[in-house]
Amino acid sequence: MSEEQIDRNFDDENHDELYFNLIHKLLTDHRDRYELQTSRLLHDKSIIVESQGSKLRFSLTPQGCSYSTIESDVSTKSDGWVRMGWGRANKRKALPAFFARAEASAIINQNSE
């Protein structure tokens, strides 16, 4: 990508530093919990996780996984979906990072208010 193209985009370097560091930290600190949640989600297809003052619902879809904030202490909320592929193996591999991503969003939303 050329410099010109980069300059046309928003300057998201500071945001990315906070966001991706948080995801990485959560993934490192809570890997065991995320592995357990992955197994539960693959079995139950939908689970509710309470974390950082928010209740998040994770649901498997045929090609990926979605999350939505169902209860939160703050008015800023996030919902998301990521394509992971059809198979269970692909989902098992991608889900721990997805849990970390959703929780990072919830934490950033709380800190932004």
Add this chain to the structure above:
Amino acid sequence: MKLKSRFLFAGLFIVLVDTSMAPIANAVITPPITKCHIEIDNPHFSRYIYRTKGIRAVKVNARSICNKPMRNLVLKVQIYKVGFLRDFLVASEAISAGFVIQNRGFKNEKTYVECLGHQWSKYYGVAFATADVEGRQVKTLHVSSEKTNELKCSN
């Protein structure tokens, strides 16, 4: 140049429909009631995560801004990958806010997809928003990123 989309007002729509039925001499261009729009950037690699962790992730950011206070704003960003027969949604992220003061940009910078392989693929972003402005629910058109960028990223 980032693409912009004016919020569509139901009221404005009615005015446009009414004037289209009137004689051309009476046609009046009605300016938008508010100056609200969304901006979306082009798909790009997050430089930070690549530099620090060696991970390649395609990101698309969007921003909503309005000269009136907005309530119940939902700003959604989607990343599409261009496919052979059709395009695939690969990531979607919506951020909602209870209240946003006037002229303050509200950003969605959380939409990304991690690359699993190194094959060249084409990506573009789509953003849209809904909000309550002056007691009325308004929504934007779906706005695509200016460019479909080919990036060394497959998933």
